[in-house]
Amino acid sequence: MRKWLLALLIIGGNAHAAGVDAISPGRLQFEAGEMAVGISPAPEKIERVLIVIHGRLRNAETYRKSAERATELAGKTAHTLVIAPQFLNESDVALYSLPNTLLRWKGNEWMGGGLSTGPKPLSSYAALDAIVARVSDRKQFPDVKQIVIFGHSGGGQVVQRYALLAKDQPALKANGIRLRYVVANPSSYAYFNEQRPMAFDHAQCPGFNRWKYGLTDMPVYAGGQTPMQLESSYIKREVIYLLGQQDIDPQHPALDKSCAAEAQGAYRLERGKLFFGYLLRRHPEGVNQRLVEVPGVGHNGDGMLTSPEGLKALFD
Template identity: 70%
Template sequence: MNKWLLVLLFTCASTQAAEHGVKEISPGRLLLKEGEMAVGISPAPAKIERVLIIIHGRLRNAETYRQSAERAAEQAGQSANTLVIAPQFLNETDVALHPVADTVLRWQGNDWMAGGVSIAPFALSSYAALDQIIARLGDRRQFPDVKDVVIAGHSGGAQVVQRYALLSHGQPELKAAGVHVRYVIANPSSYTYFDERRPVAFNHARCPDFNRWKYGLTDLPAYAEGQTPAQLEENYVQRDIVYLLGQQDIDPNHPALDKSCEAQAQGAYRLIRGRNFFDFLKRSHPKELNQQLIEVPGVGHNGDGMFTSPEGQKVLFGQ
């Protein structure tokens, strides 16, 4: 097994149910510069050609998403060359409920979703944590065969992937190694727009934050420092991004749907919000857009159903 995987420190994870905390803390630990990242990881194949980084949603149930990603890889016949990594962005409630070392990174509430900074053991943006994980995959001494890195998320995880694709710093290690990066955004509640245009009319006076981060590019997090909105937009449209939308994700009253005025200005439900955002991209960048929208028939707001569908398997594993 390669050296990087051997730095995983395995601990017993409590499975005690909790109303506001995670039911389970992932057993693995990845050592980052600022602390240890809780992580779930699949058994490492002998030859790793693809790494699928799967991002959990608001429930922070990384193990559920790891298992779903592994199932998708197996059904696609790609288990023999795919490593699945499922980072877990713990918060203060989780570590109060479950015993973890002080060295394990944790965030305040849902700050991790928008690129916020960890509260312990040191300050680290959740997006910078992803940067560190991804950068290592370009190390040819440890990952000599990796050709593709796929960063995917569903629902709240898809919100993270969309914002990370927009703000993420360049990955010179991966580019130098010839590793291709794809972002898969499945059924998020909202998107970050590049300007003040929105597909649905709304009362600006009653919705003053409609263009603030994370719905727009006003008041960007510290992670984005040094990048102008124009640069962010230019980089974003050139990235390989797939919007994977369930054709039955059409409930305007879904309990996990963002119903804020900022989100409602993007559409009534997730399917139409995704279509509206992709139309916005095509109108703004009719020539240079390097992205696609793929709809999954018969699937609603179900991460496992999205990723294990034929359409999901195709975009995750490049078939």
């Protein structure tokens, strides 16, 4: 484990400019290139790994700090490692004159599992696979019992869709490691079929069931899995939908207002509750998932992470 942590190359101080506000200081080595990553100080005995996914602003350091604060509030710093991967895009690399060895994606394509544009093609979801595989490796992390992947807003979209498409990792089961996905306040969800909770004009919204709103034209990462196979795997995965009770603004500036998203509901709280209801109707026998509402919190990542409900979702 120490060897892997030492492989994170620390670079100079953070810069600030238009676009992403800071480049995460760590570097995680993959075959396809280096990934920018923020990481908390490592405790001697790591029993839980909290992987926190940023939103569209790609502000990984902001989320890392909030996750560290949540860990402190829960009294879990002695055994928790926080990892905040940063999905940079091409404009970030140009803006900060970053080396060509850094992985980057076109625009927001990382959110849907798209392939990096350099230095080599790698799905953003495959990058998450690689992180999960490393921290579940008993040679490097002998004490890990649980991995939690948390995402808020755009990061919540990533976590929901990653939980849907992710390949099973045999090492998790073999090593008795529990994997939980926490999906917080996303703008939209990937549905399994063409059913939607809201009425809309299909002719005016031809892309309503295309990935990432549905399962038509899925990314290469999906590997030819059928919608039925994906749904069957998804409902067995441990997923918590964490929804702010005040995330109810249908005109929120960061809310997806496309017709494909509007077909899922008017605002994030409604969209989350409608999606969960859709899940339960399709699987009346039950799913390994639950919905938790967070009173008094709107569209606020720090507020969600550090709320009593957030702490329980992350740390039991």
